[in-house]
Amino acid sequence: MGEDIQKHSVHTLVFRSLKRTHDMFLSEEGSLPPLDKKAVSAWRSSKAKDTYGPIVELVRKQQEVAKKTGLPANYPGGQLALTNKSDQDGETSQALALMPSGTIGGHQMPQSTANVSAVGIPGYAAGGPTNNTQSLITRKAPTMPKPQWHPPWKLCRVISGHIGWVRCVAVDPTNEWFCTGSADRVIKIWDLASGRLKLSLTGHVSTVRALQVSPRHPYLFSAGEDRQVKCWDLEYNKVIRHYHGHLSAVYSMALHPTIDVLVTCGRDSTARVWDMRSKANIHTLTGHTNTVASVVCQAAEPQIITSSHDSTIRLWDLAAGRSMATLTNHKKSVRAVAMHPNLYMFASASPDNIKQWKCPEGKFIQNLSGHNAILNCLAINADNVMVSGADNGSLHFWDFKTGYNFQRSQAPVQPGSMDSEAGVFAMAFDHSGSRLITAEADKTIKIYKEDDEANEETHPINWKPDLLKRRRY
Structure with missing residues (x-):
C-alpha cells in the first residue's frame, strides 16, 4: 500500500514539473529575441537553391541562348522564366514564374527571328513553335478496375x-x-x-x-x-x-x-x-x-x-x-x-x-x-x-x-x-x-x-471505388 502511494506521489510531481516548464516557456514566448532577417533570408535562399537549383540553371542557360538569337531577355524556355522579386526589406531574389505556352516573355515571337535556328531551345524550331511545347496536361485520377464477378x-x-x-x-x-x-x-x-x-x-x-x-x-x-x-x-x-x-x-x-x-x-x-x-x-x-x-x-x-x-x-x-x-x-x-x-x-x-x-x-x-x-x-x-x-x-x-x-x-x-x-x-x-x-x-x-444457383442479381458486387482505394506501400 505504501509503495502505491509513493508511486502516485512521484507521478504527480513529474506531471506538475512538466506543466510548470510548459507554462514558463509559454509565458516567455513574447519576450524571445527577434529573428535575424539576414539569417532567415540566407536560409530561404539556400533552401531554394537546394530545391530549384537545377531548374534555375537550365532557365539561365536558355535565357543566354535567347539573347544570342535576338529573342527577349526573359525567354521562358516554353514554360518557365526567371524574374527578379523584391521582398518588403528590399532584398532581391530570383524566382521562377510560369509563362503562357506559345509566348515568349508574354509576347509573340518577333517576325525578324522567324528564320533563326533556335537550337537548344525546347519547344521552338526554325519556323516557330512546334507541337512538342510543354504544356500543363490535366490527368485523370487513377480509378479502381471493376472486379470480375465470382459466385459465392x-x-x-x-x-x-x-x-x-x-x-x-x-x-x-x-x-x-x-x-x-x-x-x-x-x-x-x-x-x-x-x-x-x-x-x-x-x-x-x-x-x-x-x-x-x-x-x-x-x-x-x-x-x-x-x-x-x-x-x-x-x-x-x-x-x-x-x-x-x-x-x-x-x-x-x-x-x-x-x-x-x-x-x-x-x-x-x-x-x-x-x-x-x-x-x-x-x-x-x-x-x-x-x-x-x-x-x-x-x-x-x-x-x-x-x-x-x-x-x-x-x-x-x-x-x-x-x-x-x-x-x-x-x-x-x-x-x-x-x-x-x-x-x-x-x-x-x-x-x-x-x-x-x-x-x-x-x-x-x-x-x-x-x-x-x-x-x-x-x-x-x-x-x-x-x-x-x-x-x-x-x-x-x-x-x-x-x-x-x-x-x-x-x-x-x-x-x-x-x-x-x-x-x-x-x-x-x-x-x-x-x-x-x-x-x-x-x-x-x-x-x-x-453455388450453382447464384448469379449477379442475387449476389451483386458491392463495389465502391471511392472507398476501396488501392494502397501502395
Whole structure:
C-alpha cells in the first residue's frame, strides 16, 4: 500500500514539473529575441537553391541562348522564366514564374527571328513553335478496375476420420483422390468424388506437416515434425526412399514441375533441394533467420520462392543455389506463399496484409487488406479466385486481379470440439478449380464448391471505388 502511494506521489510531481516548464516557456514566448532577417533570408535562399537549383540553371542557360538569337531577355524556355522579386526589406531574389505556352516573355515571337535556328531551345524550331511545347496536361485520377464477378462458395461436405489436427492436403494429378496428413501421424487417402477413405499410410512418428503427389511418377512425398522426408511408392504403398539432412521439423515441401527435384523447408531456417532419385542434398538454401514456413516451385525464374517467420520472402536461383532477391515489405511472419496457375505472379500471406508480387524480380503489385488474423494458408485457382485461411477458422475469398474481397465465411466447428479448434491449417483447389479442400483444427476435412444457383442479381458486387482505394506501400 505504501509503495502505491509513493508511486502516485512521484507521478504527480513529474506531471506538475512538466506543466510548470510548459507554462514558463509559454509565458516567455513574447519576450524571445527577434529573428535575424539576414539569417532567415540566407536560409530561404539556400533552401531554394537546394530545391530549384537545377531548374534555375537550365532557365539561365536558355535565357543566354535567347539573347544570342535576338529573342527577349526573359525567354521562358516554353514554360518557365526567371524574374527578379523584391521582398518588403528590399532584398532581391530570383524566382521562377510560369509563362503562357506559345509566348515568349508574354509576347509573340518577333517576325525578324522567324528564320533563326533556335537550337537548344525546347519547344521552338526554325519556323516557330512546334507541337512538342510543354504544356500543363490535366490527368485523370487513377480509378479502381471493376472486379470480375465470382459466385459465392458454400460448404458441401465435411469428412471425418483423423483423430488429430489435419495439417496438410494434396490433390492427385488425375483429380480422382486427395491425401491429408495429420497430428495423429497418419496419411489418409480419400476419394474426391465420394469422400470415402481409400487408404491409410503409417510410418511417421510425429505430426505429418507436408504432402506432395508427383505428376510424373507414382510417388507420394511426405514430411513431418520428426525431421523425416519420405518417398512412398503408391503401387506398393510403402516407403522406398528417405531424405536425411534436416536438423528440425519440416514444415513445407514442393516438387519442381519439370525436373526431378524436391524442395523441403522447416524450422532449421533452411530450405533443402534434393535429387529425387539419388537422395542427394544438392543445395542447402541458407539466408533466412527464422523458421521457413512455406516453399513453392515453378519452371521459370525464380524457380524457388520461400517465406519465413523472419518476415521476409526470398527468391532463389536453383542452378546457383543462392538467393536472387529478398522481399522485406511484410512486417510480420509470412506463413504462406501461393503461385498463380496462369499469371507470372504469386501472393504471400501475413497477419499484416496479403501481398501480390510479380515475377521474376518480385515487384510489389498491391496489398489485400482486411483479413485481420494469423493467416496459415493461401490457394489460387485459374478463375482468379484466391482464398486465405486463418487460425480463427475464417475464410476470405478474393478476386485476384483487383484485390476485391467478395466473400467472407466462418465454417462451423465439428460438434463436440471447442470453438478454439476452428483453425484452417492448409487448403488446396482440385485441378478443375471447382472444389476447395481445407484441412482444419477440428480434425475434419471440409470441401467447398461454387453455388450453382447464384448469379449477379442475387449476389451483386458491392463495389465502391471511392472507398476501396488501392494502397501502395
